[in-house]
Amino acid sequence: MAKHIVVLGAGYGGLMSALEARKKLTVDDARITLVNKHSYHQLVTQLHETAVGARSDRASRVLIEKVVNGKDIDVLKGTVARIIPDERTVELVDGQRLVYDYLVVALGSEAEYFGIEGMKENAFIMKTINQARLIRVHIQSCFARYAYDRRPELLRFVVGGAGFSGIELVGELADALPRLAAETGVDYSQVEIYNVEAMPSILPGFDPELVQAAQESLQSRGVRFRTGVAVAKVEPGLVHLKDGSVIETETMIWTGGVRGSQLVVDAGFETEPRGRAKVDAYLQSVNIPNTYLVGDCAFVLGDNGRPLPPTAQLAWQMGAAAGQGLYHDIKGGVKEAFKPVMMGTLASLGRKDCVGKVGRSTKLHGRMAYLVKEAGNWRYLAKIGSVFH
Ligand SMILES: Cc1cc2nc3c(=O)[nH]c(=O)nc-3n(C[C@H](O)[C@H](O)[C@H](O)COP(=O)(O)OP(=O)(O)OC[C@H]3O[C@@H](n4cnc5c(N)ncnc54)[C@H](O)[C@@H]3O)c2cc1C
Missing domain, CATH: 3.50.50.60 (FAD/NAD(P)-binding domain)
Structure with a gap:
């Protein structure tokens, strides 16, 4: 019988998990349900432009239905209220309950206020x-x-x-x-x-x-x-x-910091002090079986032993890895450990300037860096198949 995979959150990590799992698994292998608060995927990496009016709200999102169109992924617009691992169940705010065989938690992060008064x-x-x-x-x-x-x-x-x-x-x-x-x-x-x-x-x-x-x-x-x-x-x-x-x-x-989604802490996942769930080499919870955690709500150490930063590029890479892991869980074979690829980090400084590195060591700044960053945004849209939507 087909297994039921439930993916919580259609951000960078969750959307890619669902797409990758569906690319590998047939409908006879698995039914996939993608749960998200809104009917759209938010382009969070461009919200600083939205916040000043340089980008319209419409251009800051991608409709999830359009991305998953024809791909046999059930999209459920709803807000997760509780994850109950002992019952392999997710409860939504409207009372709906989803029973899963495998769960991907990709609920992103919340602001970290460091206890600063007010x-x-x-x-x-x-x-x-x-x-x-x-x-x-x-x-x-x-x-x-x-x-x-x-x-x-x-x-x-x-x-x-x-x-x-x-x-x-x-x-x-x-x-x-x-x-x-x-x-x-x-x-x-x-x-x-x-x-x-x-x-x-x-x-x-x-x-x-x-x-x-x-x-x-x-x-x-x-x-x-x-x-x-x-x-x-x-x-x-x-x-x-x-x-x-x-x-x-x-x-x-x-904008001073983020911490993992509170739902992850409340569900009993083993977390580090900033609320991100500890995961193994395959991005599975260290204490709750059949569950992957990807993106900002996962705590992953890099090669240098330091935690990976909360970024979109790592979130979607983790999503793709979780999708592949689910394939092996259901179809067998040897799972590969998650290997982050650091493609570089570019911080824009407005419309004409930008600083950062591409690859491990090429430093860029100025207009060229900005164009490289824009190209990265387009590459991401192409990856989720939404450039022309
Ligand atoms: C202004 C800004 C600029 C950034 N720029 C970059 C950049 O240039 N490059 C880069 O790599 N990273 C950048 N980042 C970081 C990047 O956006 C995050 O690391 C990334 O969004 C994390 O992806 P995620 O899938 O974990 O979470 P998200 O993308 O936040 O997705 C989480 C999803 O879960 C949904 N959700 C949350 N709670 C619930 C609930 N209870 N029920 C149902 N659904 C829920 C949300 O609606 C959302 O769709 C930037 C962040 C910000 C804020």
Whole structure:
């Protein structure tokens, strides 16, 4: 009898798991159900563009039905409420229960607030299209309100965190806000963009030469960096830093960290302190059988013994590996251990600049780097078969 594979989450990891499993397994081998909160797959890696209005909401997503069309994957729009491993069951918020033989958990991550007082209550985050939309509408409203109420804090924008997504957002703000100021008749010299980072430098882990190039590029467009100082507390209208200084602002956007989905912790998967599930070499849970965890909710160590970063390129690679693992679980044969391929990391700094590495060592920055990054986005869309949708 056909086995039932349930995939939770149609992000980079989940969508690829379902597609790869279906490529290998016939409908007689397995029925595949893909559960996702929305009817669309979100292009999370481009949300910094969505958040400033440089990309429409429509262009920030791909309809799941179109990707799986004709591929015998059942798509279920629903929100997972609980995973009950002892009963091999997933419960949805609307009460539906799905019984599985094999489970792939690809529910992504949540914001990590590191216990900073008031951050959760008073900061925006940017992990979904709806959150990016909220940021965009809020920024537009700040400019519109400034026409009637000349409070400087309306034009002061603070991004907390200078990792990958924080820097990409700062770059987009530096490109988009001059346009918005011109449209609303605001003198751009009144606009301030701050980036606050607890670590001594921006883009921790990046090559120092590229860090310097990124910093100079952004500073030349007016970005003010506060590195080496953590955010201590956020209140409505005020961001308090650990050195005692305070930034008056109506806009705090937090990009400072992520942790695994709480559903993974609640289900009893063995996790590390940031809520990501520990997995074996095949991406299967170390304590719960017949379950793969992929993407941001999995804790995987790289060759150097350090945890792999939460990235889309690793999420879809893990998804593909889980799909292949499921094939061997059902059809037999020898499973291969997951081997991440580091294709490089490129952080955009707005529309015309970008820094990073391709392969293991080729450093790039400038317009060329930006084009290489764009090509990567297209390559991903081609991989899931959605370029022409
Ligand atoms: C602004 C930004 C820029 C980035 N840029 C890059 C980049 O350039 N390159 C790169 O490699 N990475 C980048 N990343 C990181 C990358 O986006 C993530 O690592 C990637 O999205 C993780 O994929 P995933 O499949 O684990 O999770 P996601 O892509 O987040 O997918 C999780 C899915 O699960 C669904 N879901 C969640 N909870 C539930 C529930 N309870 N019930 C049902 N469905 C649920 C969600 O709706 C979503 O579809 C960026 C991230 C951000 C925020």
